[in-house]
Amino acid sequence: KNQVEQSPQSLIILEGKNCTLQCNYTVSPFSNLRWYKQDTGRGPVSLTIMTFSENTKSNGRYTATLDADTKQSSLHITASQLSDSASYICVVRVMEYGNKLVFGAGTILRVKS
């Protein structure tokens, strides 16, 4: 069964600190993996997208890594800011007929001052 598991479910950090969010998937065959940021009451916004041949992708203070062998991805946030408080969603695309997307439940990050 195609699944995407994210951890932790929620996380609280102090402003200025770094953090890493995890995404494990059982999707096969794999096409690509995307990380979204979703502010409360808003729609998700794409941060990074990686194919199976890419190991890392950065977008400002956000850096995503991908290990296609172990089927794990992480999103590292550097020097966190209050505006980073949001839900971070990992989404994996299945390379098969229909190219379905499998969404993780997200990690809720709260950055405190």
Added chain:
Amino acid sequence: DGGITQSPKYLFRKEGQNVTLSCEQNLNHDAMYWYRQDPGQGLRLIYYSQIVNDFQKGDIAEGYSVSREKKESFPLTVTSAQKNPTAFYLCASSTGQGYQPQHFGDGTRLSIL
């Protein structure tokens, strides 16, 4: 600025009532999607449309209906047959085809009166 507009932001449904959620995009995207988001769960696909006058059921289409009469518009009707409609509904769009939304609207939160 181009984007996706969803309205209303909040909607309340009475027992036995059908309600329609609006989604309009000015991105000139061919494909549009409707997702449902529940707390602690990943987004689930309700319906998608790759071209005007054509749409397909997603994973949880029962109790919902859509139309795609114009490229810019993809309204979703939540019918009385949907017994648990309380959720956050997200509309998305993309160029090309194949289940890969690129832009999301800011959602409509539907609740039961």
